[in-house]
Amino acid sequence: MTVNNFRLTTEAGSPAPFYRAAGPEVEIFRAAARRGSPVLLKGPTGCGKTRFVEAMAHDLGRELITVAGHEDMTSADLVGRFLLKGGETVWVDGPLTRAVREGAICYLDEIVEARQDTTVVIHPLADHRRELPIDRLGTTLSAAPGFQLVISYNPGYQSILKSLKDSTRQRFVAISLDFPAAEIETEVVAQEAGIDESTAGSLVALGNAIRNLDGAALSEVASTRMLILAGGLVAEGLHLLDAVQSAVVEVLSDDPDVIRGLGELVDAVLPRR
């Protein structure tokens, strides 16, 4: 379901999203939720941050309101704005305001360094006040029980930490996710792509070989998401090598030399045709 610029990712009665924990993240998140503490989730793109939050919202029985981060996100994108509707000006709550009113989890997904005007609304919500000032309405809302702020980012490119005041930062519980150990990632890839464990294991071995390269030539790493995409092509009947070429190698680079180098790595790691 899509509402304006944000997404409702959990709906009543929907099945639990599959999330395979790799460490103590589930227990940490549950404890933070009981305390109403905001959470910072760090980790590379495609490692399972969004899936984790979806699974936790389901686990806690909370509504999840997700806001996809973008560079020029303003406080109005979060809090709301006046819109013209049929000749009348009406106030429309933004996703953060809805979450505050309803006691939902508000997930700011892949946030780049926050602008001054967005940190102004995040600070009083994240600290002991748990309130949201809405200047344009001249009101301040107190967060309903169950409201929780979750912010994810990729520390490889960005750090929202720089834009938060120290006193606010210290109130966040930080959870660091990464690509999981090979046996866990194999389970995830097999399950999500619908392929056997041995094919999934080959994909994960390739993923790890690529991650161990001297990263300079690659702007992205081979993520769990990419391995699942390749696995999905295999499930559709493609040969493993063709799937890997299309879903991993050609996606990671446009440079012919880099593509050739990755091809050699694929030959070394994957079973031949």
Ligand SMILES: Nc1ncnc2c1ncn2[C@@H]1O[C@H](COP(=O)(O)OP(=O)(O)O)[C@@H](O)[C@H]1O
């Ligand atoms: N631990 C995990 N358990 C279950 N699925 C996972 C896990 N890690 C990654 N995935 C899968 O990888 C995909 C990408 O993960 P996602 O949560 O979108 O990554 P991120 O938000 O970190 O970019 C998910 O759609 C899911 O299929």
Ligand SMILES: [Mg+2]
């Ligand atoms: Mg995500």
